[in-house]
Amino acid sequence: MWRDIGFDKDIWIDVSEAEMVGMLLYLSRWFDFDAITNHPMAPTYWASLNNRICTRYRGHKNIAKNRLTDFAGDVDVTRARAPMGMDQQHWNATINHFLTEKHQKRSAANQECRKKQVVKNRGGTCNYGSVCFKKNLNRLEVFHRAHVNKKGEFVDPLVGEQYNALVAEVALQTHHIADSGGDPDTIYWIAIFEKVLGTRRGHVRGIEPKASSAAGTSASSQ
Template identity: 30%
Template sequence: MSADVARGHGGDCGGGGDPPRWNSNRIPTSCETSKQKNKRGPSKGKNLEAVWKANGNRPLPVLFDKSFEGTYYGLGDNGTKMNTLLGSLVRTLVPPYYLSWDEVPVEVKAPIIPRVETFFDIGRNTHDWERINVGLDRYCARRYADNKWKLHDYFKKQGGRNNVARARRNPPSRLTLETWNQLIDVFLNQKWQDRSNKNSDNRKKQRFSSFHGTRSYINTRFKKMNPETKQIQGAIENWHDNHFKENRGWANEQARLAYEQLVVEKQIQSQHATSSSANGFVVNEGAIFSKVFGDRRGHNIGLGRKLKRPSGLPCSSNTSTPSSYETMKQMIQGAQEASDRHHE
Protein backbone atom coordinates (compact mmCIF):
# COMPACT_ATOMS: atom_id res chain seq x y z
CA MET A 1 0.00 0.00 0.00
CA SER A 2 1.49 3.31 -1.03
CA ALA A 3 1.56 6.17 1.40
CA ASP A 4 -1.84 7.83 1.16
CA VAL A 5 -1.19 11.22 2.69
CA ALA A 6 -2.20 14.83 2.50
CA ARG A 7 0.55 17.38 2.72
CA GLY A 8 1.17 21.08 2.92
CA HIS A 9 2.55 22.93 -0.07
CA GLY A 10 5.75 24.62 0.98
CA GLY A 11 4.86 26.87 3.87
CA ASP A 12 3.32 29.79 2.01
CA CYS A 13 0.29 29.94 4.30
CA GLY A 14 -0.06 32.13 7.05
CA GLY A 15 2.77 11.86 37.50
CA GLY A 16 5.68 12.48 39.44
CA GLY A 17 5.09 16.14 38.83
CA ASP A 18 1.88 18.01 39.36
CA PRO A 19 -0.50 18.63 36.49
CA PRO A 20 0.02 21.94 34.65
CA ARG A 21 -0.89 25.37 35.98
CA TRP A 22 -3.24 27.12 33.60
CA ASN A 23 -2.55 30.68 32.57
CA SER A 24 -4.21 32.01 29.41
CA ASN A 25 -1.42 34.50 28.75
CA ARG A 26 1.48 32.11 29.17
CA ILE A 27 3.27 30.27 26.40
CA PRO A 28 4.64 26.80 27.20
CA THR A 29 8.24 27.18 28.30
CA SER A 30 8.89 24.06 30.35
CA CYS A 31 7.98 20.44 30.62
CA GLU A 32 4.35 20.27 31.64
CA THR A 33 3.53 16.59 31.72
CA SER A 34 3.52 14.22 34.63
CA LYS A 35 6.41 11.79 34.95
CA GLN A 36 6.33 8.53 33.08
CA LYS A 37 7.17 5.37 34.98
CA ASN A 38 9.28 4.12 32.10
CA LYS A 39 11.85 6.60 30.83
CA ARG A 40 12.65 6.66 27.15
CA GLY A 41 15.54 7.94 25.08
CA PRO A 42 15.97 11.46 23.72
CA SER A 43 13.01 12.57 21.64
CA LYS A 44 13.37 13.73 18.07
CA GLY A 45 11.34 16.73 19.20
CA LYS A 46 14.58 18.06 20.69
CA ASN A 47 15.59 19.09 17.19
CA LEU A 48 12.51 21.21 16.49
CA GLU A 49 14.28 24.55 16.78
CA ALA A 50 17.24 23.35 14.71
CA VAL A 51 15.00 21.92 12.01
CA TRP A 52 12.87 25.06 11.93
CA LYS A 53 15.98 27.27 11.60
CA ALA A 54 17.42 24.99 8.91
CA ASN A 55 14.21 25.56 6.99
CA GLY A 56 14.86 29.29 6.98
CA ASN A 57 12.47 29.89 9.90
CA ARG A 58 9.69 28.83 7.55
CA PRO A 59 6.86 26.43 8.47
CA LEU A 60 7.85 22.77 8.25
CA PRO A 61 5.76 20.57 5.91
CA VAL A 62 3.56 17.96 7.57
CA LEU A 63 2.07 14.79 6.07
CA PHE A 64 -1.41 13.69 7.14
CA ASP A 65 -2.88 10.20 6.93
CA LYS A 66 -5.59 9.79 4.28
CA SER A 67 -5.74 6.00 4.21
CA PHE A 68 -9.08 4.20 4.49
CA GLU A 69 -11.58 6.80 5.76
CA GLY A 70 -8.74 9.14 6.68
CA THR A 71 -7.58 9.72 10.24
CA TYR A 72 -5.72 12.90 9.18
CA TYR A 73 -3.18 12.18 11.89
CA GLY A 74 0.19 13.97 11.60
CA LEU A 75 2.84 11.55 10.32
CA GLY A 76 6.61 11.26 10.43
CA ASP A 77 9.10 13.38 12.35
CA ASN A 78 7.40 16.68 11.56
CA GLY A 79 3.98 15.24 12.35
CA THR A 80 5.26 14.05 15.74
CA LYS A 81 6.75 17.49 16.45
CA MET A 82 3.47 19.13 15.48
CA ASN A 83 1.46 16.77 17.70
CA THR A 84 3.77 17.54 20.61
CA LEU A 85 3.31 21.28 20.10
CA LEU A 86 -0.47 20.84 19.91
CA GLY A 87 -0.47 18.97 23.20
CA SER A 88 1.68 21.63 24.83
CA LEU A 89 -0.61 24.43 23.62
CA VAL A 90 -3.73 22.62 24.81
CA ARG A 91 -2.23 22.13 28.26
CA THR A 92 -1.13 25.74 28.64
CA LEU A 93 -3.70 27.82 26.77
CA VAL A 94 -6.94 26.04 27.62
CA PRO A 95 -8.22 25.93 31.23
CA PRO A 96 -9.08 22.40 32.35
CA TYR A 97 -12.46 23.15 33.93
CA TYR A 98 -14.68 22.69 30.88
CA LEU A 99 -16.71 19.49 30.88
CA SER A 100 -15.29 18.47 27.52
CA TRP A 101 -13.24 19.85 24.63
CA ASP A 102 -16.38 20.47 22.61
CA GLU A 103 -17.59 22.87 25.30
CA VAL A 104 -14.44 25.00 25.24
CA PRO A 105 -15.38 28.42 23.79
CA VAL A 106 -14.21 29.25 20.28
CA GLU A 107 -12.28 32.29 21.47
CA VAL A 108 -10.22 30.10 23.84
CA LYS A 109 -9.30 27.68 21.04
CA ALA A 110 -8.64 30.47 18.53
CA PRO A 111 -4.88 30.99 19.23
CA ILE A 112 -3.98 27.34 18.62
CA ILE A 113 -3.99 27.14 14.81
CA PRO A 114 -2.07 30.41 14.25
CA ARG A 115 0.62 29.36 16.71
CA VAL A 116 0.97 25.94 15.11
CA GLU A 117 1.23 27.59 11.69
CA THR A 118 4.24 29.56 12.89
CA PHE A 119 6.21 26.32 12.77
CA PHE A 120 4.27 23.94 10.52
CA ASP A 121 2.64 24.10 7.12
CA ILE A 122 -0.62 22.29 7.85
CA GLY A 123 -2.18 22.73 4.42
CA ARG A 124 -4.50 25.67 5.08
CA ASN A 125 -4.79 26.37 1.32
CA THR A 126 -5.25 22.79 0.16
CA HIS A 127 -8.46 20.96 -0.73
CA ASP A 128 -7.84 18.68 2.29
CA TRP A 129 -7.90 21.55 4.78
CA GLU A 130 -11.39 20.95 6.17
CA ARG A 131 -10.58 17.32 7.01
CA ILE A 132 -7.10 18.21 8.27
CA ASN A 133 -8.58 20.81 10.59
CA VAL A 134 -11.11 18.34 11.97
CA GLY A 135 -8.24 15.91 12.57
CA LEU A 136 -6.30 18.59 14.48
CA ASP A 137 -9.38 19.37 16.54
CA ARG A 138 -9.88 15.70 17.45
CA TYR A 139 -6.22 15.38 18.43
CA CYS A 140 -6.59 18.40 20.72
CA ALA A 141 -9.73 16.83 22.20
CA ARG A 142 -7.76 13.69 23.01
CA ARG A 143 -4.95 15.63 24.66
CA TYR A 144 -7.45 17.73 26.62
CA ALA A 145 -9.19 14.61 27.91
CA ASP A 146 -5.87 12.95 28.82
CA ASN A 147 -4.81 15.98 30.82
CA LYS A 148 -8.14 16.11 32.62
CA TRP A 149 -7.88 12.45 33.62
CA LYS A 150 -4.42 13.06 35.09
CA LEU A 151 -5.89 15.91 37.10
CA HIS A 152 -8.75 13.66 38.18
CA ASP A 153 -6.26 11.08 39.42
CA TYR A 154 -4.58 13.81 41.47
CA PHE A 155 -7.99 14.84 42.83
CA LYS A 156 -8.69 11.27 43.98
CA LYS A 157 -5.30 11.05 45.69
CA GLN A 158 -6.11 14.21 47.65
CA GLY A 159 -9.35 12.74 48.99
CA GLY A 160 -11.63 12.85 45.97
CA ARG A 161 -15.36 12.76 46.56
CA ASN A 162 -14.77 11.12 49.95
CA ASN A 163 -12.98 14.20 51.24
CA VAL A 164 -13.75 17.13 48.96
CA ALA A 165 -12.76 19.73 51.55
CA ARG A 166 -9.25 18.30 51.80
CA ALA A 167 -8.92 18.10 48.02
CA ARG A 168 -9.98 21.73 47.64
CA ARG A 169 -7.29 22.82 50.12
CA ASN A 170 -4.54 21.04 48.17
CA PRO A 171 -4.38 22.26 44.56
CA PRO A 172 -1.58 21.03 42.31
CA SER A 173 1.34 23.45 42.45
CA ARG A 174 0.77 24.40 38.82
CA LEU A 175 -2.90 25.30 39.16
CA THR A 176 -4.27 28.35 40.89
CA LEU A 177 -6.66 27.71 43.78
CA GLU A 178 -9.49 29.33 41.81
CA THR A 179 -8.91 27.16 38.73
CA TRP A 180 -8.54 24.04 40.87
CA ASN A 181 -11.85 24.64 42.62
CA GLN A 182 -13.59 25.25 39.31
CA LEU A 183 -12.21 21.95 38.09
CA ILE A 184 -13.34 20.14 41.24
CA ASP A 185 -16.84 21.45 40.57
CA VAL A 186 -16.65 19.68 37.21
CA PHE A 187 -15.50 16.44 38.85
CA LEU A 188 -18.51 16.63 41.19
CA ASN A 189 -20.90 17.27 38.31
CA GLN A 190 -23.26 14.31 37.81
CA LYS A 191 -22.74 14.41 34.05
CA TRP A 192 -19.00 14.06 34.56
CA GLN A 193 -19.45 11.21 37.02
CA ASP A 194 -21.77 9.37 34.64
CA ARG A 195 -19.27 9.79 31.81
CA SER A 196 -16.41 8.66 34.04
CA ASN A 197 -18.28 5.52 35.05
CA LYS A 198 -19.19 4.76 31.45
CA ASN A 199 -15.59 5.15 30.27
CA SER A 200 -14.42 2.91 33.10
CA ASP A 201 -16.91 0.23 32.07
CA ASN A 202 -15.85 0.53 28.43
CA ARG A 203 -12.19 0.05 29.33
CA LYS A 204 -13.09 -3.15 31.15
CA LYS A 205 -14.80 -4.41 28.00
CA GLN A 206 -11.77 -3.93 25.75
CA ARG A 207 -11.07 -7.21 24.03
CA PHE A 208 -7.58 -6.73 22.66
CA SER A 209 -4.34 -6.17 24.52
CA SER A 210 -1.41 -4.81 22.51
CA PHE A 211 2.25 -3.79 22.69
CA HIS A 212 2.17 -0.46 20.84
CA GLY A 213 1.28 1.73 23.83
CA THR A 214 -0.02 5.20 22.97
CA ARG A 215 1.40 5.21 19.44
CA SER A 216 -1.25 5.37 16.75
CA TYR A 217 -1.69 2.48 14.33
CA ILE A 218 -1.03 4.73 11.34
CA ASN A 219 2.24 6.08 12.75
CA THR A 220 3.55 2.59 13.50
CA ARG A 221 2.71 1.66 9.89
CA PHE A 222 4.30 4.84 8.53
CA LYS A 223 7.52 4.22 10.44
CA LYS A 224 7.84 0.88 8.63
CA MET A 225 7.52 2.40 5.16
CA ASN A 226 9.64 0.69 2.51
CA PRO A 227 12.24 3.35 1.62
CA GLU A 228 12.47 2.16 -1.99
CA THR A 229 8.82 1.61 -2.90
CA LYS A 230 7.42 4.21 -0.46
CA GLN A 231 4.83 1.65 0.59
CA ILE A 232 3.72 1.84 4.20
CA GLN A 233 3.16 -1.34 6.16
CA GLY A 234 -0.12 -3.10 5.51
CA ALA A 235 -2.75 -2.86 8.24
CA ILE A 236 -2.99 -6.64 8.72
CA GLU A 237 0.78 -7.02 9.09
CA ASN A 238 0.71 -4.05 11.45
CA TRP A 239 -1.94 -5.76 13.58
CA HIS A 240 0.41 -8.73 13.93
CA ASP A 241 3.41 -6.59 14.88
CA ASN A 242 1.45 -4.55 17.44
CA HIS A 243 -0.03 -7.61 19.17
CA PHE A 244 2.76 -10.20 18.91
CA LYS A 245 6.35 -10.30 20.14
CA GLU A 246 8.79 -13.11 19.51
CA ASN A 247 9.89 -13.25 23.13
CA ARG A 248 6.39 -12.87 24.60
CA GLY A 249 3.97 -14.30 22.08
CA TRP A 250 0.53 -12.82 21.55
CA ALA A 251 -0.70 -10.02 23.78
CA ASN A 252 -3.83 -12.11 24.39
CA GLU A 253 -5.82 -14.89 22.75
CA GLN A 254 -8.40 -12.52 21.31
CA ALA A 255 -5.70 -10.64 19.38
CA ARG A 256 -4.40 -13.91 17.92
CA LEU A 257 -7.84 -15.07 16.83
CA ALA A 258 -8.56 -11.69 15.25
CA TYR A 259 -5.33 -11.88 13.26
CA GLU A 260 -6.24 -15.31 11.95
CA GLN A 261 -9.63 -13.97 10.86
CA LEU A 262 -7.97 -11.04 9.09
CA VAL A 263 -5.66 -13.38 7.20
CA VAL A 264 -8.56 -15.64 6.17
CA GLU A 265 -10.62 -12.69 4.90
CA LYS A 266 -7.63 -11.42 2.92
CA GLN A 267 -7.26 -14.85 1.29
CA ILE A 268 -10.97 -14.95 0.42
CA GLN A 269 -10.80 -11.49 -1.11
CA SER A 270 -7.75 -12.45 -3.16
CA GLN A 271 -9.39 -15.67 -4.36
CA HIS A 272 -12.47 -13.78 -5.54
CA ALA A 273 -10.26 -11.41 -7.49
CA THR A 274 -8.40 -14.34 -9.08
CA SER A 275 -11.58 -16.13 -10.10
CA SER A 276 -12.98 -12.98 -11.67
CA SER A 277 -9.66 -12.17 -13.41
CA ALA A 278 -9.69 -8.68 -11.93
CA ASN A 279 -6.88 -6.54 -13.27
CA GLY A 280 -4.96 -4.27 -10.95
CA PHE A 281 -6.55 -5.82 -7.89
CA VAL A 282 -5.58 -4.29 -4.56
CA VAL A 283 -6.58 -5.85 -1.26
CA ASN A 284 -9.19 -3.70 0.48
CA GLU A 285 -7.93 -3.91 4.05
CA GLY A 286 -10.48 -1.37 5.22
CA ALA A 287 -13.31 -3.68 4.17
CA ILE A 288 -11.56 -6.64 5.81
CA PHE A 289 -11.19 -4.87 9.15
CA SER A 290 -14.79 -3.70 8.99
CA LYS A 291 -15.99 -7.26 8.38
CA VAL A 292 -13.90 -8.78 11.17
CA PHE A 293 -14.46 -6.10 13.83
CA GLY A 294 -17.69 -4.46 12.74
CA ASP A 295 -18.38 -0.73 12.70
CA ARG A 296 -17.85 1.43 15.76
CA ARG A 297 -18.80 5.01 16.33
CA GLY A 298 -15.79 7.28 16.04
CA HIS A 299 -13.20 4.50 15.70
CA ASN A 300 -12.10 1.72 13.35
CA ILE A 301 -10.48 -1.07 15.37
CA GLY A 302 -6.92 -1.61 14.18
CA LEU A 303 -7.01 1.40 11.84
CA GLY A 304 -7.70 4.48 13.96
CA ARG A 305 -10.22 7.22 14.51
CA LYS A 306 -13.10 8.18 12.24
CA LEU A 307 -13.66 11.80 11.36
CA LYS A 308 -17.38 12.45 11.26
CA ARG A 309 -17.58 15.89 12.84
CA PRO A 310 -18.13 18.81 10.46
CA SER A 311 -16.32 21.40 12.61
CA GLY A 312 -12.65 21.92 13.35
CA LEU A 313 -10.49 24.41 15.19
CA PRO A 314 -11.21 28.12 14.65
CA CYS A 315 -8.78 29.55 12.12
CA SER A 316 -9.81 33.08 11.27
CA SER A 317 -7.16 34.99 9.39
CA ASN A 318 -7.81 37.87 11.79
CA THR A 319 -6.47 35.92 14.75
CA SER A 320 -3.15 37.37 15.81
CA THR A 321 -0.04 35.20 15.74
CA PRO A 322 3.11 35.45 17.83
CA SER A 323 5.71 37.25 15.73
CA SER A 324 8.83 37.94 17.77
CA TYR A 325 11.66 35.43 17.57
CA GLU A 326 11.92 35.19 21.36
CA THR A 327 8.23 34.32 21.63
CA MET A 328 8.58 31.67 18.94
CA LYS A 329 11.71 30.32 20.61
CA GLN A 330 9.81 29.93 23.88
CA MET A 331 7.10 28.00 22.09
CA ILE A 332 9.66 25.69 20.49
CA GLN A 333 11.36 25.14 23.84
CA GLY A 334 8.06 24.24 25.45
CA ALA A 335 7.31 21.72 22.72
CA GLN A 336 10.80 20.24 22.95
CA GLU A 337 10.73 19.74 26.70
CA ALA A 338 7.18 18.37 26.66
CA SER A 339 8.23 15.95 23.92
CA ASP A 340 11.09 14.67 26.07
CA ARG A 341 8.66 13.64 28.78
CA HIS A 342 5.46 12.80 26.96
CA HIS A 343 5.10 9.93 24.51
CA GLU A 344 2.78 11.04 21.72
Protein backbone atom coordinates (compact mmCIF):
# COMPACT_ATOMS: atom_id res chain seq x y z
CA MET A 1 0.00 0.00 0.00
CA TRP A 2 2.85 2.40 0.75
CA ARG A 3 4.40 1.75 -2.65
CA ASP A 4 1.48 1.69 -5.04
CA ILE A 5 -1.35 3.77 -3.54
CA GLY A 6 -1.47 7.46 -2.68
CA PHE A 7 -3.23 8.77 0.40
CA ASP A 8 -4.63 11.84 -1.30
CA LYS A 9 -8.19 10.50 -1.08
CA ASP A 10 -10.61 10.97 1.79
CA ILE A 11 -11.53 7.28 2.01
CA TRP A 12 -10.66 4.00 0.32
CA ILE A 13 -13.68 3.98 -1.99
CA ASP A 14 -12.33 7.18 -3.58
CA VAL A 15 -9.18 5.36 -4.69
CA SER A 16 -9.10 4.66 -8.42
CA GLU A 17 -10.36 1.32 -9.71
CA ALA A 18 -6.96 0.61 -11.26
CA GLU A 19 -5.26 0.97 -7.86
CA MET A 20 -7.90 -1.22 -6.20
CA VAL A 21 -7.47 -3.94 -8.81
CA GLY A 22 -3.72 -3.69 -8.39
CA MET A 23 -4.10 -4.21 -4.65
CA LEU A 24 -6.16 -7.37 -5.18
CA LEU A 25 -3.67 -8.70 -7.73
CA TYR A 26 -0.91 -8.12 -5.20
CA LEU A 27 -2.85 -9.90 -2.45
CA SER A 28 -3.71 -12.78 -4.80
CA ARG A 29 -0.07 -13.84 -4.59
CA TRP A 30 -0.79 -15.09 -1.06
CA PHE A 31 -4.57 -15.58 -0.94
CA ASP A 32 -6.77 -17.84 -3.03
CA PHE A 33 -9.62 -15.49 -3.96
CA ASP A 34 -11.23 -18.16 -6.14
CA ALA A 35 -11.80 -20.20 -3.00
CA ILE A 36 -13.56 -17.24 -1.40
CA THR A 37 -15.71 -16.62 -4.47
CA ASN A 38 -16.89 -20.24 -4.53
CA HIS A 39 -17.56 -20.44 -0.80
CA PRO A 40 -21.19 -20.36 0.47
CA MET A 41 -20.27 -17.42 2.71
CA ALA A 42 -18.53 -15.53 -0.08
CA PRO A 43 -20.46 -12.26 0.48
CA THR A 44 -19.42 -12.19 4.14
CA TYR A 45 -15.78 -12.98 3.38
CA TRP A 46 -15.57 -10.42 0.56
CA ALA A 47 -17.14 -7.75 2.76
CA SER A 48 -14.75 -8.58 5.59
CA LEU A 49 -11.76 -8.40 3.24
CA ASN A 50 -12.93 -5.09 1.81
CA ASN A 51 -13.45 -3.61 5.27
CA ARG A 52 -10.01 -4.84 6.29
CA ILE A 53 -8.43 -3.04 3.34
CA CYS A 54 -10.40 0.09 4.24
CA THR A 55 -9.03 -0.13 7.78
CA ARG A 56 -5.48 -0.53 6.49
CA TYR A 57 -5.93 2.49 4.25
CA ARG A 58 -7.14 4.64 7.15
CA GLY A 59 -4.32 3.39 9.36
CA HIS A 60 -1.58 4.07 6.83
CA LYS A 61 -3.07 7.47 6.04
CA ASN A 62 -3.02 8.32 9.74
CA ILE A 63 0.64 7.33 9.95
CA ALA A 64 1.39 9.61 7.00
CA LYS A 65 -0.55 12.46 8.65
CA ASN A 66 1.41 12.00 11.89
CA ARG A 67 4.64 12.17 9.87
CA LEU A 68 3.67 15.64 8.70
CA THR A 69 2.82 16.62 12.26
CA ASP A 70 6.09 15.22 13.61
CA PHE A 71 8.01 17.70 11.49
CA ALA A 72 6.01 20.54 13.05
CA GLY A 73 4.26 21.30 9.80
CA ASP A 74 7.50 22.03 7.94
CA VAL A 75 6.25 21.03 4.50
CA ASP A 76 9.60 21.21 2.72
CA VAL A 77 11.31 18.96 5.27
CA THR A 78 8.37 16.53 5.20
CA ARG A 79 8.43 16.30 1.40
CA ALA A 80 12.12 15.42 1.51
CA ARG A 81 11.49 12.53 3.90
CA ALA A 82 8.97 10.26 2.25
CA PRO A 83 8.11 7.07 4.19
CA MET A 84 10.35 4.15 3.26
CA GLY A 85 9.02 2.45 0.13
CA MET A 86 6.61 5.22 -0.87
CA ASP A 87 6.83 6.73 -4.32
CA GLN A 88 7.81 10.42 -4.13
CA GLN A 89 4.96 11.43 -6.43
CA HIS A 90 2.45 9.70 -4.17
CA TRP A 91 4.02 11.30 -1.12
CA ASN A 92 3.77 14.79 -2.60
CA ALA A 93 0.14 14.19 -3.53
CA THR A 94 -0.57 12.98 0.01
CA ILE A 95 0.94 16.09 1.58
CA ASN A 96 -0.96 18.35 -0.81
CA HIS A 97 -4.16 16.58 0.22
CA PHE A 98 -3.46 17.11 3.92
CA LEU A 99 -2.97 20.82 3.29
CA THR A 100 -6.31 21.37 1.52
CA GLU A 101 -8.93 23.37 3.37
CA LYS A 102 -11.46 20.56 2.85
CA HIS A 103 -9.27 17.98 4.57
CA GLN A 104 -8.36 20.27 7.46
CA LYS A 105 -12.01 21.09 8.14
CA ARG A 106 -12.95 17.42 8.00
CA SER A 107 -10.06 16.48 10.30
CA ALA A 108 -11.11 19.10 12.85
CA ALA A 109 -14.72 17.89 12.73
CA ASN A 110 -13.62 14.28 13.24
CA GLN A 111 -11.58 15.27 16.28
CA GLU A 112 -14.61 16.94 17.83
CA CYS A 113 -16.73 13.84 17.14
CA ARG A 114 -14.18 11.59 18.85
CA LYS A 115 -14.32 13.83 21.94
CA LYS A 116 -18.07 13.20 22.13
CA GLN A 117 -17.75 9.43 21.83
CA VAL A 118 -19.59 7.95 24.80
CA VAL A 119 -18.28 4.39 24.68
CA LYS A 120 -14.88 3.47 23.32
CA ASN A 121 -14.11 0.18 21.64
CA ARG A 122 -11.38 -1.75 23.49
CA GLY A 123 -11.05 -4.35 20.74
CA GLY A 124 -8.07 -2.75 19.02
CA THR A 125 -7.76 -1.80 15.35
CA CYS A 126 -8.94 -5.14 13.97
CA ASN A 127 -12.57 -4.85 12.85
CA TYR A 128 -15.37 -7.02 14.23
CA GLY A 129 -15.65 -9.18 11.12
CA SER A 130 -11.95 -10.02 11.12
CA VAL A 131 -12.02 -10.96 14.81
CA CYS A 132 -15.01 -13.25 14.21
CA PHE A 133 -13.11 -15.03 11.45
CA LYS A 134 -9.72 -15.21 13.17
CA LYS A 135 -10.98 -16.21 16.63
CA ASN A 136 -13.95 -18.31 15.43
CA LEU A 137 -16.34 -16.22 17.54
CA ASN A 138 -19.86 -15.01 16.82
CA ARG A 139 -20.85 -11.35 16.71
CA LEU A 140 -22.16 -11.27 20.27
CA GLU A 141 -18.94 -12.75 21.66
CA VAL A 142 -16.83 -10.22 19.78
CA PHE A 143 -19.00 -7.33 20.97
CA HIS A 144 -18.43 -8.50 24.54
CA ARG A 145 -14.65 -8.78 24.08
CA ALA A 146 -14.48 -5.29 22.63
CA HIS A 147 -16.16 -3.59 25.60
CA VAL A 148 -14.82 -5.23 28.74
CA ASN A 149 -11.64 -4.71 30.72
CA LYS A 150 -9.11 -7.36 31.72
CA LYS A 151 -11.37 -8.45 34.56
CA GLY A 152 -14.23 -9.06 32.15
CA GLU A 153 -16.17 -6.06 33.45
CA PHE A 154 -17.95 -3.71 31.08
CA VAL A 155 -16.15 -0.39 30.85
CA ASP A 156 -19.46 1.47 30.78
CA PRO A 157 -22.86 0.55 32.32
CA LEU A 158 -24.60 1.57 29.10
CA VAL A 159 -22.73 -1.10 27.13
CA GLY A 160 -23.64 -3.66 29.75
CA GLU A 161 -27.30 -2.85 29.21
CA GLN A 162 -26.85 -3.05 25.45
CA TYR A 163 -25.15 -6.42 25.74
CA ASN A 164 -27.94 -7.82 27.92
CA ALA A 165 -30.51 -6.59 25.39
CA LEU A 166 -28.55 -8.27 22.60
CA VAL A 167 -28.40 -11.52 24.56
CA ALA A 168 -32.16 -11.43 25.03
CA GLU A 169 -32.81 -10.72 21.35
CA VAL A 170 -30.43 -13.47 20.23
CA ALA A 171 -32.22 -15.95 22.51
CA LEU A 172 -35.57 -14.86 21.10
CA GLN A 173 -34.44 -15.16 17.47
CA THR A 174 -32.74 -18.51 18.11
CA HIS A 175 -35.96 -19.82 19.65
CA HIS A 176 -38.00 -18.67 16.63
CA ILE A 177 -35.56 -20.32 14.21
CA ALA A 178 -35.62 -23.59 16.16
CA ASP A 179 -39.43 -23.59 16.27
CA SER A 180 -39.57 -23.21 12.51
CA GLY A 181 -37.18 -26.12 12.01
CA GLY A 182 -34.30 -23.91 10.89
CA ASP A 183 -30.63 -23.94 11.79
CA PRO A 184 -29.83 -21.59 14.73
CA ASP A 185 -26.40 -20.97 13.18
CA THR A 186 -28.12 -19.05 10.38
CA ILE A 187 -29.12 -16.25 12.76
CA TYR A 188 -29.00 -12.85 11.03
CA TRP A 189 -26.69 -10.80 13.22
CA ILE A 190 -26.97 -7.48 11.40
CA ALA A 191 -30.75 -7.36 11.85
CA ILE A 192 -30.36 -8.10 15.58
CA PHE A 193 -27.75 -5.40 16.14
CA GLU A 194 -29.73 -2.86 14.14
CA LYS A 195 -32.87 -3.63 16.14
CA VAL A 196 -31.19 -3.37 19.54
CA LEU A 197 -28.54 -0.68 18.99
CA GLY A 198 -30.17 1.31 16.23
CA THR A 199 -28.47 2.51 13.07
CA ARG A 200 -26.53 5.45 11.79
CA ARG A 201 -25.47 6.39 8.32
CA GLY A 202 -22.86 4.09 6.80
CA HIS A 203 -22.40 2.05 9.97
CA VAL A 204 -24.04 -0.87 11.74
CA ARG A 205 -23.50 -0.29 15.45
CA GLY A 206 -21.65 -3.17 17.07
CA ILE A 207 -20.86 -4.70 13.69
CA GLU A 208 -18.68 -2.48 11.49
CA PRO A 209 -18.99 0.04 8.65
CA LYS A 210 -21.44 -1.08 5.99
CA ALA A 211 -19.53 -2.76 3.18
CA SER A 212 -19.08 -0.75 -0.01
CA SER A 213 -18.36 -2.19 -3.44
CA ALA A 214 -14.70 -1.90 -4.32
CA ALA A 215 -12.25 -3.74 -6.49
CA GLY A 216 -14.82 -6.30 -7.51
CA THR A 217 -15.68 -7.39 -3.97
CA SER A 218 -19.24 -8.09 -2.96
CA ALA A 219 -21.01 -5.29 -1.13
CA SER A 220 -23.41 -7.54 0.72
CA SER A 221 -22.80 -8.75 4.25
CA GLN A 222 -24.41 -11.44 6.30
